[in-house]
Amino acid sequence: MRNRGIILLVGVGGILGWNAIVRGQGDPLPSPSAPWLTGDLESRFQHVEKHLRGMDMTMVEVGYRYQELYWAGRDEDWEYAAYQLGKIEQSMANGIERRPARAESSRMMQAPVQLLRSVIEGKNPGNSKEPSPH
Numbered sequence: 001m002r003n004r005g006i007i008l009l010v011g012v013g014g015i016l017g018w019n020a021i022v023r024g025q026g027d028p029l030p031s032p033s034a035p036w037l038t039g040d041l042e043s044r045f046q047h048v049e050k051h052l053r054g055m056d057m058t059m060v061e062v063g064y065r066y067q068e069l070y071w072a073g074r075d076e077d078w079e080y081a082a083y084q085l086g087k088i089e090q091s092m093a094n095g096i097e098r099r100p101a102r103a104e105s106s107r108m109m110q111a112p113v114q115l116l117r118s119v120i121e122g123k124n125p126g127n128s129k130e131p132s133p134h
């Protein structure tokens with residue numbers, strides 16, 4: 001009895017899943033969970049791209065995470081600092097993928113990121129607690 005229930009569940013799940021795949025590929029109807037995404041696949045992708053935005057959103061994220069990184073360093077919370085540094089790198093890489101023209105200027109981040117990583121891995125803030133006098 002229990003087995004029949006499981007078989008029924010798997011069967012219904014399979015039909016629903018297949019239906020979702022087929023609809024996703026060809027159906028131009030708006031997705032019910034996101035009715036702002038209308039039109040054919042091409043225009044839906046363009047719409048999502050517009051909402052994803054460019055370097056400005058990357059910068060808002062980097063700016064936020066940079067502050068979190070600063071306080072993680074102050075608190076000597078190295079795990080959180082490493083997490084934020086990784087996300088900053090990921091965010092920059094994604095931003096450059098969207099806006100390749102910024103790749104050149106983004107290189108200025110490489111040396112500071114490396115320095116930060118060695119500080120974090122060494123779990124030693126050194127003199128980074130106080131701002132440089134220069």
Ligand code: HEM
Pocket residue numbers: 054055056057059060062063066102103105106107108109
């Ligand atoms: C720790 C380093 C950085 C921080 C904290 C930072 C932060 C910011 C912030 C807060 C903004 C304003 C975003 C907005 O309100 O729309 C901005 C703008 C911008 N930043 Fe950065 N940034 C950093 C490094 C860089 C680097 C390395 C590049 C070069 C790839 C860059 C390129 C830009 C550009 C192009 C804008 C203008 C975005 C736009 O309006 O489209 N930034 N940045």
